Amino acid sequence: MLRNNNDTEERQLINALVAGNESAYRIIIEKYRESVVRLCMGFTGSYDDAQDLAQEVFIEIFNSISKFKRRSSFSTWMYRVAVNKSLNFLRKKKNLVSMEQANETVTPANNNTSAEKNLEISDHARALHTALDRLPGKQRAAFILSKYDDLQYAEIADIMKTSISSVESLLFRAKKNLQQSLLEYYKNNMK
Amino acid sequence: MKCSEVHKDLIFYIEGDLSPEREKALRKHLDSCSDCRAYEKFMRQSLGAIEMKKDVPADDEFAGKVLEKMSSVPIKTFSIAPVLKYAAAAAVIVLGVFTGMGIANLTTNTSTDKLAEAGEEYYYHDEMEPIESFFLIKYDEDE
Ligand SMILES: [Zn+2]
Numbered sequence: 001m002l003r004n005n006n007d008t009e010e011r012q013l014i015n016a017l018v019a020g021n022e023s024a025y026r027i028i029i030e031k032y033r034e035s036v037v038r039l040c041m042g043f044t045g046s047y048d049d050a051q052d053l054a055q056e057v058f059i060e061i062f063n064s065i066s067k068f069k070r071r072s073s074f075s076t077w078m079y080r081v082a083v084n085k086s087l088n089f090l091r092k093k094k095n096l097v098s099m100e101q102a103n104e105t106v107t108p109a110n111n112n113t114s115a116e117k118n119l120e121i122s123d124h125a126r127a128l129h130t131a132l133d134r135l136p137g138k139q140r141a142a143f144i145l146s147k148y149d150d151l152q153y154a155e156i157a158d159i160m161k162t163s164i165s166s167v168e169s170l171l172f173r174a175k176k177n178l179q180q181s182l183l184e185y186y187k188n189n190m191k
Numbered sequence: 192m193k194c195s196e197v198h199k200d201l202i203f204y205i206e207g208d209l210s211p212e213r214e215k216a217l218r219k220h221l222d223s224c225s226d227c228r229a230y231e232k233f234m235r236q237s238l239g240a241i242e243m244k245k246d247v248p249a250d251d252e253f254a255g256k257v258l259e260k261m262s263s264v265p266i267k268t269f270s271i272a273p274v275l276k277y278a279a280a281a282a283v284i285v286l287g288v289f290t291g292m293g294i295a296n297l298t299t300n301t302s303t304d305k306l307a308e309a310g311e312e313y314y315y316h317d318e319m320e321p322i323e324s325f326f327l328i329k330y331d332e333d334e
Contacts, residue, residue, distance in 0.1 A: 128241065
């Protein structure tokens with residue numbers, strides 16, 4: 001996925017993006033939509049949210065393409081934008097949740113809808129997402145890039161601007177923390 | 192091996208990260224402990240949810256939605272905005288001179304901030320940051 005013999009092709013495509021060429025936009029979306037949506041799934045836990053977030057990611061990529069200095073491959077830069085957007089999304093969501101909690105105006109109607117929603121999600125998917133939600137941002141990003149997008153450690157290190165050994169350490173801590181959260185979830189809900 | 196040790200290492204066992212000896216010891220415990228086997232099943236299924244979420248369904252409308260959203264956002268404003276901001280700030284200062292207001296208590300900083308707030312609907316502050324530095328700042332905040 002990094003530098004290969006499609007270099008010239010990629011360079012032309014980026015030039016077309018910079019020029020605001022609509023078919024270039026469509027080619028990029030066609031090529032990377034699944035990767036970006038998968039990443040967003042890891043951050044949001046819901047397909048609808050992931051779709052919306054992924055659209056925002058592409059808009060950001062196209063609007064910021066002039067900031068892409070070609071020091072890394074396009075996909076590395078793209079993932080960097082996507083991780084950024086996703087962490088931002090989580091931050092906004094957290095703020096919203098804490099605002100709602102502060103207001104404490106949960107109506108019976110709200111309770112009903114969330115109960116219905118919860119029934120749609122399987123216990124395991126919910127357990128996993130609850131555990132992911134508790135990870136610090138860097139650990140979560142490394143884990144999602146590795147497990148949802150199947151990226152190599154070297155690529156994750158490039159995206160996160162860190163070393164391979166730091167990625168290994170982030171993944172180790174992510175797994176340890178996930179295990180801890182899953183064990184708690186298991187003891188509280190499944191036993 | 193105790194159950195508590197399984198609780199500490201199970202995810203690494205499932206991921207294949209353990210040394211052969213450690214893996215063997217853990218498997219031996221699992222063979223003889225139904226509690227830990229139940230926990231192992233839960234852990235495997237929870238991590239298995241990742242694989243299920245990886246299937247991204249086809250979506251013919253996706254590109255259209257992105258392009259539609261883009262056309263409703265004034266892209267050019269991003270690059271023009273800072274220029275406008277300073278031009279407007281300069282205008283305020285010039286106005287201040289003409290109306291005899293003291294420039295001393297109207298610093299450039301406060302006037303630009305106020306004007307930036309007033310024009311907020313036309314651009315997004317977070318998206319005006321260069322991506323590279325934005326990324327680093329966001330990470331610094333996290334852990
Ligand atoms: Zn046991």
